[in-house]
Amino acid sequence: GAVVSQHPSWVICKSGTSVKIECRSLDFQATTMFWYRQFPKQSLMLMATSNEGSKATYEQGVEKDKFLINHASLTLSTLTVTSAHPEDSSFYICSARVERGVLAKNIQYFGAGTRLSVL
Amino acid sequence: GENVGLHLPTLSVQEGDNSIINCAYSNSASDYFIWYKQESGKGPQFIIDIRSNMDKRQGQRVTVLLNKTVKHLSLQIAATQPGDSAVYFCAENIGGGGADGLTFGKGTHLIIQP
Numbered sequence: 001g002a003v004v005s006q007h008p009s010w011v012i013c014k015s016g017t018s019v020k021i022e023c024r025s026l027d028f029q030a031t032t033m034f035w036y037r038q039f040p041k042q043s044l045m046l047m048a049t050s051n052e053g054s055k056a057t058y059e060q061g062v063e064k065d066k067f068l069i070n071h072a073s074l075t076l077s078t079l080t081v082t083s084a085h086p087e088d089s090s091f092y093i094c095s096a097r098v099e100r101g102v103l104a105k106n107i108q109y110f111g112a113g114t115r116l117s118v119l
Numbered sequence: 120g121e122n123v124g125l126h127l128p129t130l131s132v133q134e135g136d137n138s139i140i141n142c143a144y145s146n147s148a149s150d151y152f153i154w155y156k157q158e159s160g161k162g163p164q165f166i167i168d169i170r171s172n173m174d175k176r177q178g179q180r181v182t183v184l185l186n187k188t189v190k191h192l193s194l195q196i197a198a199t200q201p202g203d204s205a206v207y208f209c210a211e212n213i214g215g216g217g218a219d220g221l222t223f224g225k226g227t228h229l230i231i232q233p
Contacts, residue, residue, distance in 0.1 A: 006162070036220075043224065043225055044163070046221065095162075109165060110163045110164070
């Protein structure tokens with residue numbers, strides 16, 4: 001259980017185009033999903049919190065108009081990188097929170113990540 | 120952030136030996152900690168977690184120790200195997216309730232020598 005699927009796993013696009021990345025919770029519902037970004041040999045940095053049925057919450061320094069997040073259902077969140085440029089090339093990873101009861105902490109399970117290369 | 124521009128530290132261990140990976144955190148308000156394992160080109164995989172009201176928790180071949188006094192977390196892996204080679208990250212949850220995203224540490228690249 002607790003499987004998070006991310007698609008595509010790798011995408012190459014031209015500068016100026018937009019790219020959509022999907023994150024799905026396969027065997028559980030997730031009211032909250034998270035999007036992270038990871039540069040080579042570095043740690044993961046939280047970009048935004050995706051909330052089902054409401055607007056995403058972005059971390060400081062992350063442009064909400066550039067990284068559009070939609071969480072239209074309890075099993076799907078999408079991240080769209082708009083007008084992508086070479087500096088947006090990175091490894092994008094989503095996670096979904098599994099609730100295990102009111103008093104328990106919520107473990108986050110991660111997707112396999114999407115490698116974006118912008119030419 | 121502090122992780123930008125820094126290369127991952129490396130820990131090299133002989134197969135069969137025990138590994139200890141350390142992590143320092145800075146926010147005393149953090150109350151939930153998790154260790155993740157990340158293999159090349161993949162997403163982080165949950166290993167073990169611990170709440171701030173505990174100082175030790177054991178799993179299968181892994182033990183997490185938490186020292187809140189010095190804000191230090193460690194992951195002990197017993198009898199390391201080649202499959203343990205990966206980058207290990209500690210992560211902390213700030214804000215309580217698990218509702219917020221995670222703040223990840225710098226990571227340690229564990230290499231298992233045959």
